[in-house]
Amino acid sequence: MSELVRRYWSAHELVVIGVFAAAAKVSTLLVALAGGGMNPVSLLLKNLIYTTLLVVMLYRVRKAGTLLLFSLVSMLVSALLLGASITLLPAILLGALMAEASVALCGGYSRAWGPVLAVGVFDIASRVCSLGISWLFMRENPSLLMAAVPVVILGYLGAAAGLFTGYNAVKELRHAGIVRQ
Amino acid sequence: MRALFDNNAADAAGWLPKVDARAKLALSVVAAIGSLVVSNIQGQLLLCGFSMCYALSLRKPKALLWAYLFFTLMCGMAMGCMWIMGQFMPSLNKAGFTGLVVPFLRMLTMLHVVLPMALSTRVQDLLNALRGMRLPFCIYLPAAVVVRFIPTFLADVQQVTESLRLRGYRLSPWGITRHPVQSMRLLFTPLLFRSLRTSEDLGIAAELKGLGYGKTMTPYKTCHWALRDTLLLIAACAVLTAALTLQMHLGGTSLGGMR
Numbered sequence: 539m540s541e542l543v544r545r546y547w548s549a550h551e552l553v554v555i556g557v558f559a560a561a562a563k564v565s566t567l568l569v570a571l572a573g574g575g576m577n578p579v580s581l582l583l584k585n586l587i588y589t590t591l592l593v594v595m596l597y598r599v600r601k602a603g604t605l606l607l608f609s610l611v612s613m614l615v616s617a618l619l620l621g622a623s624i625t626l627l628p629a630i631l632l633g634a635l636m637a638e639a640s641v642a643l644c645g646g647y648s649r650a651w652g653p654v655l656a657v658g659v660f661d662i663a664s665r666v667c668s669l670g671i672s673w674l675f676m677r678e679n680p681s682l683l684m685a686a687v688p689v690v691i692l693g694y695l696g697a698a699a700g701l702f703t704g705y706n707a708v709k710e711l712r713h714a715g716i717v718r719q
Numbered sequence: 720m721r722a723l724f725d726n727n728a729a730d731a732a733g734w735l736p737k738v739d740a741r742a743k744l745a746l747s748v749v750a751a752i753g754s755l756v757v758s759n760i761q762g763q764l765l766l767c768g769f770s771m772c773y774a775l776s777l778r779k780p781k782a783l784l785w786a787y788l789f790f791t792l793m794c795g796m797a798m799g800c801m802w803i804m805g806q807f808m809p810s811l812n813k814a815g816f817t818g819l820v821v822p823f824l825r826m827l828t829m830l831h832v833v834l835p836m837a838l839s840t841r842v843q844d845l846l847n848a849l850r851g852m853r854l855p856f857c858i859y860l861p862a863a864v865v866v867r868f869i870p871t872f873l874a875d876v877q878q879v880t881e882s883l884r885l886r887g888y889r890l891s892p893w894g895i896t897r898h899p900v901q902s903m904r905l906l907f908t909p910l911l912f913r914s915l916r917t918s919e920d921l922g923i924a925a926e927l928k929g930l931g932y933g934k935t936m937t938p939y940k941t942c943h944w945a946l947r948d949t950l951l952l953i954a955a956c957a958v959l960t961a962a963l964t965l966q967m968h969l970g971g972t973s974l975g976g977m978r
Contacts (some may be wrong), residue, residue, distance in 0.1 A: 547857050550922035551933040556864025557918035563865070564872045569895070579896045587907055594911065598918075611861040617744065617833075625751045674755060676822040679860055683724070686797075707911065716915055 547607070553597045558595035559612045562588050582696035589657055589700025590707055591613065596653035597708045597717050602638060602646065605656050609634040629671045633664025654701055661697040665690050733778045734947065735839045740848035743836040746773075746955050750832040753959040754825040761969050762962035763824040769958045770831035777835045786834055794823055856931055865920065875913045879906060944959035
C-alpha cells in the first residue's frame with residue numbers, strides 16, 4: 539500500500555485551472571478569428587473575455603500562487619501547442635509574480651476583492667513586461683515598438699472592463715450556487 | 720493548431736515528426752536566446768538561414784508560405800503605422816537599414832522554429848514529453864487537462880454556434896463589431912457555464928481516481944531521447960556559437976544595439 543501524499547492544490551483545483559486555461563485560450567482565439575483579426579472591437583472583447591475567465595477561475599481556486607501556476611501552464615501549452623514564442627514567458631511570469639506579491643501585501647485572496655486585485659495588477663504588469671521584452675527584440679529600431687503600443691493600450695482597456703464583468707459574473711454564479719466561497 | 724488533432728503528424732514527412740518534443744522545445748529556447756542576444760545583421764542572417772533549413776525539413780512548403788504571407792502582412796502593418804506616426808514625429812523615421820532588418824530577422828527566426836514544432840507534434844507525444852520533462856504534478860496535471868480539453872471545448876463552441884444559428888443569430892466580423900455586448904452574451908455565457916460544469920465533472924473524476932495522492936505515476940508510454948535529438952541540440956548550439964563569433968569579429972557587442 540503506497541503512502542498518500544497531501545498536496546497544496548488538490549487534483550480538483552488543478553483540473554479547474556487546466557479547464558479555464560483551455561477555455562481562455564480557445565475563446566480568445568475564436569473571438570480574434572470571428573472578429574477578423576485586427577478589429578479593435580474584437581481586440582477589446584478578446585481581452586475582456588480572458589480577464590473575466592481569469593477572475594472567475596481565481597474565485598473558484600482562492601489560493602496564493604494560483605495565478606502564477608495558471609500563467610505558467612498557459613504559456614507552456616502555448617509554446618508546445620500553438621507555437622507561441624518562449625520569449626514572452628519571463629514577462630508573463632514576472633507579471634504574475636508581481637500580482638501575487640501585491641495580493642499578499644494587501645491581505646491575501648481571502649479578502650473579497652483579492653482575486654480582482656490580482657488580475658488587475660497582472661493585466662498591467664504583464665503588459666508592461668511584454669513591452670519591455672518587445673523592446674529588447676526591437677532595440678535597433680524602438681520606433682517599431684510605437685506601432686504596438688496603441689494595440690496594447692486598447693487591449694488593456696478591454697482587460698480593465700473584464701474586471702467588472704468578471705466580478706459581476708462571479709456575483710451571478712454565487713447567486714446560482716456555482717461559486718460557493 | 721495542427722497539434723490539436725490526433726492524426727496531425729501522420730501526414731508530416733521527413734525526420735522532424737520523429738524528433739522528441741522536448742528537443743523541439745529546447746531548440747526553441749536556444750533560438751529565443753540566440754535571437755535576443757545577437758544584434759548584428761550577419762549573425763542574425765546566420766541564425767535565420769539555419770532556422771529556415773530546419774523549417775524546410777518539415778516538407779510543408781505551403782504552410783511555410785502561408786506563414787510568410789501572414790508575417791509580411793504584420794510587418795507591413797507595423798511599417799505603415801510607423802510611417803503614419805513618422806509624419807507627426809519625424810524622429811521615428813530615422814531608422815537605418817540595420818535598424819529595420821535585425822528586428823524582422825529575429826521574428827523570422829522564431830517563426831522558423833515554432834512553426835515546425837506546432838505542425839509536427841502529436842497530442843500524445845506532447846503529453847509524453849510533459850511527463851518526460853519530470854514536471855511537478857501541479858504543472859503536469861493542468862497542462863495535460865488543457866491539451867485534452869481543447870478539442871472538447873472546440874466541439875462545445877461548435878454546438879453553441881449551431882444553436883445560435885438555429886435561433887437566427889449569425890456570428891460574423893461585422894455582427895461582432897456592431898453588437899459586441901450581444902455577441903459576448905450569446906457566445907460567452909453558455910461557454911462559461913459549460914467550462915464550469917466540465918471542470919466540476921473532471922475534477923470529481925480526478926479525485927475519485929485518486930490522482931495526485933500517490934508519490935509516483937506509472938506512465939502508459941515512455942518517451943525516448945534518441946541520438947538525433949542530441950545531434951539537433953548540438954547543431955543548434957553550434958549555430959548559436961557561430962553567430963556570436965560573427966558578432967564578436969564583425970562588430971557589435973551583444974548589447975551594442977541598445978541605443
